[in-house]
Amino acid sequence: MTAQHSHRFSISDGTTRRRFLATTGTLGGAAALAACGGATGGGGGDEGEELVGVGNNGEAGTGRSGDAADQLFIAGFQWSPPTNFNTFAGAPAWPASSNVAQYVYETLLRFDIVSGELLPGLAASYEVDGNESISLTLQDGITWHDGSEFTADDALYTFELGKIDPGLGVASFWTEVDEMTADGKTISIAVNSERKNVGAVLAQLAQQFIVPKAVFEKVVEETDKNVASWETDEAIGTGPFTLELADQTQIILARNEDYWGADFYGGLPKMSKIIHPIFKSNEDGNIKFQSGALDVMQQFVPQIWKMWESGKPVGTYLQEEPYFVPGSVPMFLMNATTPGLDDPKVRKALAYAVDYASIAETAMSGYSSQVLASLIIPDGAEDQWLDRDKATADGWAYDAEKAESLLQEAGYAKGDDGIYAKDGQKLGPWTMITPQGWTDWNAALKIVSKNFQDIGVDASTNFPQQAQVTTAIQNGDFAMACWYVAGTNPATPWQRFSDVMSNVDMVELGQTAYRNYGRWENGEVNDLLEAAAAAPDDDSKKEALTALDTLYRAEVPAFPLMYRPDEFFEFNASNWTNWPTEDNDYAPPMFRGAGNTWIFELKKIGE
Amino acid sequence: MSTVNSSMAEETAAPRANTLRSFNFSARFWVSLVIVACVILMSLAGFIYPTGPAEKVGSLYDPPGNGLLMGTDNFGHDVIAVLMAGTRTSLIIGLVAGIVATTIGVGVGLLAGYVGGWFEELLMGVTNVVLAIPAIVVLILISMSLPSSTIWSLAIVIGITSWPWTARAVRAQASSVATREHIDVARLSGVRLPGILVKDVLPYILSYAVMAFVLQVAGAILAEAALSMLGLGPSGVNSLGTQLHWALAFQAVASGAWWAFLPPTLVLTLVSFGFLLLQASLDEVFNPRLRRGKRKQMKQAAARREEEARLLAEQAADPAARADPGAPADPAASGTHQHPERSEAGDPV
Numbered sequence: 027m028t029a030q031h032s033h034r035f036s037i038s039d040g041t042t043r044r045r046f047l048a049t050t051g052t053l054g055g056a057a058a059l060a061a062c063g064g065a066t067g068g069g070g071g072d073e074g075e076e077l078v079g080v081g082n083n084g085e086a087g088t089g090r091s092g093d094a095a096d097q098l099f100i101a102g103f104q105w106s107p108p109t110n111f112n113t114f115a116g117a118p119a120w121p122a123s124s125n126v127a128q129y130v131y132e133t134l135l136r137f138d139i140v141s142g143e144l145l146p147g148l149a150a151s152y153e154v155d156g157n158e159s160i161s162l163t164l165q166d167g168i169t170w171h172d173g174s175e176f177t178a179d180d181a182l183y184t185f186e187l188g189k190i191d192p193g194l195g196v197a198s199f200w201t202e203v204d205e206m207t208a209d210g211k212t213i214s215i216a217v218n219s220e221r222k223n224v225g226a227v228l229a230q231l232a233q234q235f236i237v238p239k240a241v242f243e244k245v246v247e248e249t250d251k252n253v254a255s256w257e258t259d260e261a262i263g264t265g266p267f268t269l270e271l272a273d274q275t276q277i278i279l280a281r282n283e284d285y286w287g288a289d290f291y292g293g294l295p296k297m298s299k300i301i302h303p304i305f306k307s308n309e310d311g312n313i314k315f316q317s318g319a320l321d322v323m324q325q326f327v328p329q330i331w332k333m334w335e336s337g338k339p340v341g342t343y344l345q346e347e348p349y350f351v352p353g354s355v356p357m358f359l360m361n362a363t364t365p366g367l368d369d370p371k372v373r374k375a376l377a378y379a380v381d382y383a384s385i386a387e388t389a390m391s392g393y394s395s396q397v398l399a400s401l402i403i404p405d406g407a408e409d410q411w412l413d414r415d416k417a418t419a420d421g422w423a424y425d426a427e428k429a430e431s432l433l434q435e436a437g438y439a440k441g442d443d444g445i446y447a448k449d450g451q452k453l454g455p456w457t458m459i460t461p462q463g464w465t466d467w468n469a470a471l472k473i474v475s476k477n478f479q480d481i482g483v484d485a486s487t488n489f490p491q492q493a494q495v496t497t498a499i500q501n502g503d504f505a506m507a508c509w510y511v512a513g514t515n516p517a518t519p520w521q522r523f524s525d526v527m528s529n530v531d532m533v534e535l536g537q538t539a540y541r542n543y544g545r546w547e548n549g550e551v552n553d554l555l556e557a558a559a560a561a562p563d564d565d566s567k568k569e570a571l572t573a574l575d576t577l578y579r580a581e582v583p584a585f586p587l588m589y590r591p592d593e594f595f596e597f598n599a600s601n602w603t604n605w606p607t608e609d610n611d612y613a614p615p616m617f618r619g620a621g622n623t624w625i626f627e628l629k630k631i632g633e
Numbered sequence: 634m635s636t637v638n639s640s641m642a643e644e645t646a647a648p649r650a651n652t653l654r655s656f657n658f659s660a661r662f663w664v665s666l667v668i669v670a671c672v673i674l675m676s677l678a679g680f681i682y683p684t685g686p687a688e689k690v691g692s693l694y695d696p697p698g699n700g701l702l703m704g705t706d707n708f709g710h711d712v713i714a715v716l717m718a719g720t721r722t723s724l725i726i727g728l729v730a731g732i733v734a735t736t737i738g739v740g741v742g743l744l745a746g747y748v749g750g751w752f753e754e755l756l757m758g759v760t761n762v763v764l765a766i767p768a769i770v771v772l773i774l775i776s777m778s779l780p781s782s783t784i785w786s787l788a789i790v791i792g793i794t795s796w797p798w799t800a801r802a803v804r805a806q807a808s809s810v811a812t813r814e815h816i817d818v819a820r821l822s823g824v825r826l827p828g829i830l831v832k833d834v835l836p837y838i839l840s841y842a843v844m845a846f847v848l849q850v851a852g853a854i855l856a857e858a859a860l861s862m863l864g865l866g867p868s869g870v871n872s873l874g875t876q877l878h879w880a881l882a883f884q885a886v887a888s889g890a891w892w893a894f895l896p897p898t899l900v901l902t903l904v905s906f907g908f909l910l911l912q913a914s915l916d917e918v919f920n921p922r923l924r925r926g927k928r929k930q931m932k933q934a935a936a937r938r939e940e941e942a943r944l945l946a947e948q949a950a951d952p953a954a955r956a957d958p959g960a961p962a963d964p965a966a967s968g969t970h971q972h973p974e975r976s977e978a979g980d981p982v
Contacts, residue, residue, distance in 0.1 A: 387692055389707075
């Protein structure tokens, strides 16, 4: 089991794997610099010893002095004073907020976004029996922060909370699961025999923080089964850190010296404390990060390459564009009930009209690889399910002329106003919505709107508040929108196909939908989805997913605009080195799930 | 008596050189006019500028150079082209919003001030209520609730939230005009209410309305910038505010892309400064009490008055010397003569 975090400290010889096409232009210099993966330690470092996992320019800092040298400064998760550490509350503080980092609370399994593997967490191993059941074996000697023993009952009770209070997010576990039982250290889960969606169950097992039964039994009693309303400034978990202090300006976690996983992870975490300063804005954090006052963060930094080009020991997982491993796909949704957009030929023409490279370059600051006409993310964990040749062969790419010729083939002709129309039905005026302040999405839609105007489709942007957009999209009260679908997790890409295409429980316009917001209707998609979910082995699963992807490309119910990282993972090697990078890939570039591996492996500069 | 004499003397002593001077346009006026004209010219230059504001000519925040005077913005568009288009939009929004606000404000103010009574109470009550609500809050709420935002809807929304202070000021002036004799004459000769308002009351407050309009235009341009920076600006159009919005959203300040946020900030500052200065200098033109002459003219006038005062004093001294030692006449006379000199000295230049 311990092989999962095998150390690979080999020094790159320059012939690194490049899975992403580097675009030409301003980045050439950075890429050339970054081609050398190793670096000799900066001033205070050990002379002669090569450091790995340093800035993309090969630089490392000289280390901090005093107590701060042993501390890890992290940012990008908490933007307001922490008020509540109840992980089931509406907006709990970091790191109790669900599925962000396994520092205080841990999950049974840990998902690796790069390899797609499920690594052991609180459970030492898991076994899937077809699509009927899953069994987990717990690790030995797990203890809670208060010293009490962790048992299978704690895990069972955590999921049981979803039955006690159906308002909790964990309640959705029980739509996919019939029964969950424990026998000693073994937990058995009977997957819902109708839905047979093993992937969704595994995703929940990899995301749900396990909480102590002793504490939450009392909470259920005190709050009269309204667990979300409970407020607490304590967080008793099983993780390698305990909550030490939380005030208006920072959250401090202290190392749990009695951590159960010291043997499993090969020691305790290297830092004595993890400190999350609370910033007012992205800019504040970015400036601190550039100066080395923050070691690692999850914040959007436009043109991050400027930091290492100016000599700062800043680094990312990938050495070249797009720098971050893609983990989510902002989707361009079209309402299939809107006249004009109900025609798949029009939808396909629109997919041809969008300048994806421009969106990736400007709106996403270069952090997106080339968009592929598929609902499967062509990298990392999902790559194994993708039939790339087929996606390229019958997919689309930016080609404005082709878009216009497709419209003409479909019987549309340009009117006097330069807008295409057929039988008096004009293509537009349509409004495309996405929440205000989601700046990369706002910018992307602005580019799409111009692309559409250029080919003769009348569409403009509108950016209302998030709540308004959510309601409009769920109720089908939109023509076009940019919205999110499932990001990479153990249940994708199936989950994403279901999100975009599922015809199960279709709801009328005006009623709340939770998938297929465009109300796209198709007779065969449900069977294909069922077949893919219940596929007994990998080969048949890939075949079923490819069939879904082919149907998707023929009908284009929605199309991806760009890729986004699941989490931005940026580090500054001014005090710590051995960060996970493409050439030093002992851990994925994550904070959640398998991302806790690196806290055991960082190296202090000057030690 | 003697004050009247001296002021009459002043008038005859300073002959008008030409009609333009009679308007007493100050240097401030010309400066503000040049600023405003420059901004308008720049907005029109967008029509002949070779690059369109939606043309992608570079990448995210390319620095100035390479044929681009001000580099590119976050979309890779030429900052100069965007700035020209943005200035045009901002000026149009300012103009339309200014017309809407001034029309409503002057209309409400005229009616309230002239008609008086309960009607005045009602109108002013409404005005006071609207005045008490912070305009920016109303502006944000209305803008958010609009299904889509165009420059026209934005201009009208700004216009209908910024009229109250104009209405209050116009009402004060209108109620003063309403008590004058010519209004009675008009009323006796059977002119109806609209006729009196337009022909007999409005001309007296027209100068004020013009100044209010200039202020409204400047205010509307700033209001547009504030709204657009919050992301509530017109969609699909460039304005100075949306330009700042994108610069803010893509962290131009933190990434050191000064060319993305400095030009619109400068133009915004210039345009509002120009309009405010224009308003202040118009105030001097319309209000004789605020009139200030040119230094040279004033010196000449002062010298002339001194000369006249000396002559007067001599005249006064002669009879006084001839008559019995009536001392009390002296201080009075000298006080009168010194008065214009004192006011001359105290006048700021």
